[in-house]
Amino acid sequence: MNPPAAAPMAQGSATFPGFGEDAGLGLPNLTPQLEREITARLTSRDFSAWATSAARVGHCAKPIRLRGHSQTVDVATGEVVGSYSSDDEPLGVLHVRCGNRRASECPSCSRTYAADTFHLIRAGVTGGKGVPEHVTDNPLVFATVTAPSFGLVHGKRDGRKCRPFTPKGMPGVCEHGRPTVCHATHADGDDLLGQPLCRDCYDYLGHIVWQWWAPELWRRFTIALRRALARALGLSDSRLGDLVTVQYAKVAEYQLRGLIHFHALMRLDGPKTSGGFAAAPAGATATLLAAAVEEAVAAVSFDAPPQFEEDPVRTLRFGTQIDVRPIKTTSRTDDPDRELTSGQVAGYLAKYATKSAGDLVNGDNPHLRRLRATIAEVSDRVAADVRADGTPLRDHPYALLAKWNRMLGFRGHFSTKSRRYSITLGRLRRARTRFQRRLADANRHSQTLDVRELDDLLADDLEETTLVIGQWSYAGSGWDTEGDAELAKAAAARAREYAAWRAEKKRHPNR
Ligand SMILES: [Zn+2]
Ligand SMILES: [Zn+2]
Ligand SMILES: [Zn+2]
Incomplete structure (x- = not known):
């Protein structure tokens, strides 16, 4: 069998620092119990059998x-x-392999998932892996669609001050005596980023309702987009499919304020009847697609049912911050002032696809705690209302909210694509x-x-x-002991470091 990190040494260059006799395993903060289990494994007679098995599943944690x-x-x-x-x-x-997509559950399998997601997103843009090369010529846009505001939060504004002015029509101090301005300049990693200026002013109920129905807003957006395109091309809605179809890959990502936003690559293909990937007709350009996306995002709305008695009906929309830009693909050079290339965009999307589900959701800060507590409260009231009027719980539109508390009330998929966007996982x-x-x-x-x-x-x-x-x-x-799992994770981390080191060496061979 081939060992996972076989001697990599390029001629004359430095060796991988994590490889060799002196390199530690990188297992900090071990409990005495874990230490015992790891020592037992390392000195056991079947260690090499175990190591072989672990290597074969890519050091999967479970x-x-x-x-x-x-x-x-x-x-x-x-x-x-x-x-x-x-x-x-x-x-x-x-x-x-366990196949888990979350880095916090299995670093190794989540990386495989990220790599696969990257390849399928990229294939839809550049062709390859069974997708014809000529998709490169089809109009392509990258859109970021956000959630609206539910209250002032601390933010990073490209080196500028956080919130130097009181918003129009708002007093300088809220009814709870807290300022509505912040003169700090927040850097990456600042704990305040995404935190409300006043948690008592922040609309937690509105936040939860929006997040709960975000997948429905997206569904309505795709319908509105087809209508906007039909109008732009002078076709009836029902005839649109005879001329063009829209294919997309979309990823949901949490912002620091705990709301998701959507990133999507959208591609304009020829008629539905062609079976996918056909050339878009003349006149159907990326600019036209971008305009239709903007129009559809602004047009879509949904009246969300109340969560409990006395809760209002809320008309939900996307945020006014929307970014839609045509993407330069390899064979196209007619848009020199656009910086994004298709490869970069595919990389972003794939990164979001795995990152989104893990980091923020596992985080802990006053805002996230309040959000989770509010979801729990709403769920209790829903249960009480249902008991009071005797309707079955499953008929209640928020019946499953408690189940999605871990995801901060977002019940959609973190990465989806339309049927003919690319190949499948x-x-x-x-x-x-x-x-x-x-x-x-x-x-x-x-x-x-x-x-x-x-x-x-x-x-x-x-x-x-x-x-x-x-x-x-x-x-x-899973492995026999927690110690085995820690060993597998450490080996997976070492393999990752080695891959990064080798990639860096390839870029700068003399460093
Ligand atoms: Zn795994
Ligand atoms: Zn601030
Ligand atoms: Zn306040």
Whole structure:
């Protein structure tokens, strides 16, 4: 088997600082219990078996354990060409990656998910991985759609002061005696960023209702966008699909104030009937698409039902801060003053897709605590109202709010795409499985694998000439001890550092 961080050394250059006898494992703040478990593992007789298993699942923090066996059958001849049993594994059990998308749960699997998301977002912009190259010529815009304001919050304004002026029509001090201005210049990482100037003035109920219905606002936006496009192109709504379709990849990201906003790449393709990726007709430009997006964002609204008795109906809209810009793709050079390139944008989106669900939601500060407490209060009142008038809880529009408290009331997906935007994550995963199978074969026969062969792994019509038949049972989740999990995470972190170090070396070979 190939070790995860095989001696990387480029000729004459410095070696990877995290590799070698003196390099520590990077396991700070261990409890005595964890320390005992880790020491036991490192000195155990089956350490190398464990290390092999851990490396095979990419140092997943909580792999699934399976027991069973399988046979590989040649479809043409019916001959059994290979067999596998988990009994042959060094630890007597087959480990499979947990596949968790959250970095806080499994750093290794969340990175794989981020990489896959990046590839599928990028393929929709630049082509490749089964998406035709000519999508590059289709009009493309990058839009950021925000939530409205629910009260003054501290913010970072490009080196300028936070809130130097009292907003129009507002006194300099709120009814709770707190100032409505802030003369500080906040730097990144300042604890005040995103915190309300006055939590008693901040509209927590409005905030929660908006977040709860944000997916509905987005759905309405996509309908409004089709109408705006039809108008701009002089078509009826029903005829639009004969000429153009809009494909998008969208990611939800939390802002520091605990509200999500949406980033989306939107692409204008030819008619629906073409099966996707067809060229957009002349006249359907990125500028026209950008204008239609802006019009649709401004037009969309939704009357949200009250949360409990005496709560008002709120008319929800997106925030007035909206950024829509045409994207330069590789073959296009007609927009020199636009800085974003398609590759950069795909990178941003993929980063948001994994970052969004983790960092902020796990954070703790007075504003987030108040937000969670308010969600819990609302949920209690919903339950009480339902008991009082005897309607089934599931019919209540906010019945599930408590379940989404962890996500601060956002129940949508963090990354979604329209059907014909790109390839799917499933296809990427199948390709990876095929790759691993070929790599294992190559290793068994002591051959090297030609990376150029790998493109055809994504081919749609790849003919499977063998069939795998097996019987498996679930034997549990996770490593034997917390200490094992910490070791796996440390190894995954080291592999990540090594990859970053190698990338840096490649950029600056003489440093
Ligand atoms: Zn995992
Ligand atoms: Zn401030
Ligand atoms: Zn106040």
